[in-house]
Amino acid sequence: MTALAAAQPVIPDFGRGSSCVRDNGTFCWDWVRAHWGDTLRPALVQHVALTAVAVAIGFAIAFALALLAHRRGRLTTPVVLVTGLLYTIPSLALFQLLVPFTGLSRTTAEIALVSYTLLILFRNTLAGLAGVPEEVRDAARGMGLTPRQLLWRVELPLALPAIVAGMRIATVTVISLATVAVFVVNEGLGAPIFDGLQQTFKTELIAAGALCVALALAADALLVLVQRALTPWTRVARSR
Amino acid sequence: MNSSNTAQTEGPHAYPRAASLELRHVRKVYPGAARPAIEDLSLTVPAGEVCVLVGPSGCGKTTAMRLVNRMIELTSGEILLDGASVMERRPAELRREIGYVIQQIGLFPHQTIADNVATVPRLLGWDKQRVAARVRELLELVQLPPELAGRYPAQLSGGQRQRVGVARALAADPPLLLMDEPFGAIDPIARARLQDELLQLQARVRKTIVFVTHDIDEAIKLGDRIAILREGGVLAQYAPPDELLASPADAFVAQFVGRDRALKRLALSRVGELALLPADGTLHGATIEPDTSLRDALSLLISDGDRPLAVSNEDGGVAGLVTLDMIRAALHAEPAR
Numbered sequence: 226m227t228a229l230a231a232a233q234p235v236i237p238d239f240g241r242g243s244s245c246v247r248d249n250g251t252f253c254w255d256w257v258r259a260h261w262g263d264t265l266r267p268a269l270v271q272h273v274a275l276t277a278v279a280v281a282i283g284f285a286i287a288f289a290l291a292l293l294a295h296r297r298g299r300l301t302t303p304v305v306l307v308t309g310l311l312y313t314i315p316s317l318a319l320f321q322l323l324v325p326f327t328g329l330s331r332t333t334a335e336i337a338l339v340s341y342t343l344l345i346l347f348r349n350t351l352a353g354l355a356g357v358p359e360e361v362r363d364a365a366r367g368m369g370l371t372p373r374q375l376l377w378r379v380e381l382p383l384a385l386p387a388i389v390a391g392m393r394i395a396t397v398t399v400i401s402l403a404t405v406a407v408f409v410v411n412e413g414l415g416a417p418i419f420d421g422l423q424q425t426f427k428t429e430l431i432a433a434g435a436l437c438v439a440l441a442l443a444a445d446a447l448l449v450l451v452q453r454a455l456t457p458w459t460r461v462a463r464s465r
Numbered sequence: 466m467n468s469s470n471t472a473q474t475e476g477p478h479a480y481p482r483a484a485s486l487e488l489r490h491v492r493k494v495y496p497g498a499a500r501p502a503i504e505d506l507s508l509t510v511p512a513g514e515v516c517v518l519v520g521p522s523g524c525g526k527t528t529a530m531r532l533v534n535r536m537i538e539l540t541s542g543e544i545l546l547d548g549a550s551v552m553e554r555r556p557a558e559l560r561r562e563i564g565y566v567i568q569q570i571g572l573f574p575h576q577t578i579a580d581n582v583a584t585v586p587r588l589l590g591w592d593k594q595r596v597a598a599r600v601r602e603l604l605e606l607v608q609l610p611p612e613l614a615g616r617y618p619a620q621l622s623g624g625q626r627q628r629v630g631v632a633r634a635l636a637a638d639p640p641l642l643l644m645d646e647p648f649g650a651i652d653p654i655a656r657a658r659l660q661d662e663l664l665q666l667q668a669r670v671r672k673t674i675v676f677v678t679h680d681i682d683e684a685i686k687l688g689d690r691i692a693i694l695r696e697g698g699v700l701a702q703y704a705p706p707d708e709l710l711a712s713p714a715d716a717f718v719a720q721f722v723g724r725d726r727a728l729k730r731l732a733l734s735r736v737g738e739l740a741l742l743p744a745d746g747t748l749h750g751a752t753i754e755p756d757t758s759l760r761d762a763l764s765l766l767i768s769d770g771d772r773p774l775a776v777s778n779e780d781g782g783v784a785g786l787v788t789l790d791m792i793r794a795a796l797h798a799e800p801a802r
Contacts, residue, residue, distance in 0.1 A: 368560060368633070368634075371557045374588070461616070
């Protein structure tokens with residue numbers, strides 16, 4: 226048996242890579258499988274964390290500002306101006322602007338990401354609150370709801386569809402922008418994308434890019450489900 | 466003025482209560498307005514009565530109503546609910562004791578019908594069982610099928626929504642009900658039915674009701690007393706419908722109630738209330754029911770020659786006759802008070 230085996234032509238050893246990787250194929254599933262655990266999955270998890278923190282902090286700030294502006298209308302214009310200005314700064318420039326203050330850190334990335342959520346979340350929350358029909362507000366006050374009860378029991382529930390719509394846009398925007406955060410912190414799906422850009426082998430770039438798109442779609446779908454669960458009244462069949 | 470036992474309880478979870486309402490030299494000037502919306506209005510509504518505020522637009526009738534539950538704050542004067550000033554109450558607490566129905570209804574779109582109706586009981590901290598029992602009771606009271614309880618307002622018709630609005634206002638059994646053109650946005654047929662239902666409901670619950678409308682016919686139909694206001698909240702006349710139609714205080718009131726006020730007044734009385742002529746074999750025209758209005762009887766009389774009308778009795782016979790002269794005489798009788 227040994228002699229027979231030795232008589233067979235020896236298969237040349239080209240290392241651990243598959244033929245696809247060796248031939249520099251456009252997209253190699255083998256590479257994705259081999260590097261899911263050490264590259265792609267950690268990057269994806271970091272990306273989700275970067276996004277979740279940014280949207281959560283952004284929402285907290287924008288929500289508080291919207292409640293204030295809802296009570297005092299003259300706050301609206303300055304808030305829209307400032308958040309609008311933040312929104313127009315190119316992301317790469319904003320990251321660089323922040324580095325002297327907060328360094329090459331996750332904080333820098335988060336500050337920039339948060340600043341991009343503010344305008345959308347503020348405007349949508351305020352629009353949702355303003356969209357509550359006047360007669361509903363009048364009836365609520367007339368029945369003896371205090372201003373606080375009116376806000377939490379009537380106005381905010383009715384503003385939910387607009388608020389969640391804002392969350393969807395903000396979340397998808399941050400997922401996409403968070404790839405650029407790789408210029409200040411080596412985290413998230415931006416890392417494998419950046420890595421992929423610097424080599425001729427494109428699988429890493431394509432896989433990380435596709436994950437980013439898939440994450441955005443999944444987050445959007447999740448928020449739609451959350452909204453449907455929270456706002457059953459928006460789906461009832463109208464009898465008139 | 467306090468007659469706390471005039472109201473009938475409409476269910477085991479309600480209290481029999483109605484409150485008197487008194488407006489004393491009420492004045493309201495909106496900031497920046499050249500003239501006061503209400504100059505000096507005094508008005509008393511006895512407990513358990515329906516007072517209709519009626520007048521042309523801009524007469525201050527809605528303002529007057531909204532001053533009562535402090536949706537608008539008084540400039541000066543006093544409003545007493547069962548003898549106690551509303552100004553000494555915290556607005557939210559006061560409003561929970563006063564039913565409030567508006568033309569656009571203002572149901573909460575995000576809450577089921579049951580939750581809408583339960584609004585004030587929950588604000589008052591009633592326990593779950595009591596709230597649930599009260600909601601069932603109220604849906605029955607306003608003649609809505611119980612399966613609507615779990616629906617949302619968008620799934621109901623306009624008439625159904627308005628009934629929910631009334632049920633919601635009655636939920637905590639308030640001694641006073643404010644209604645601001647509640648049937649104004651409803652088509653005429655459904656409106657007439659809702660008016661009838663309100664009268665039946667009022668016969669059971671005996672609340673004090675302040676009802677605002679610009680429709681004099683609605684006022685005549687629903688009001689125990691009608692307050693006709695003119696611009697600036699000036700009270701032109703405050704009287705029961707019959708008196709208002711029989712003797713308008715001035716040209717403004719006469720014009721407002723309309724040239725057909727004699728006919729409107731006849732519509733308030735039934736032929737069964739007249740002292741009928743004996744039917745001693747006289748030739749007569751059409752036969753009518755005792756609950757036919759004098760207005761309808763008049764219409765038949767003038768279209769059916771000069772023959773009197775026969776009024777039927779319960780066993781299909783003729784109770785007596787009605788003539789044109791009897792109706793004319795009824796018009797000149799002293800107004801019922």
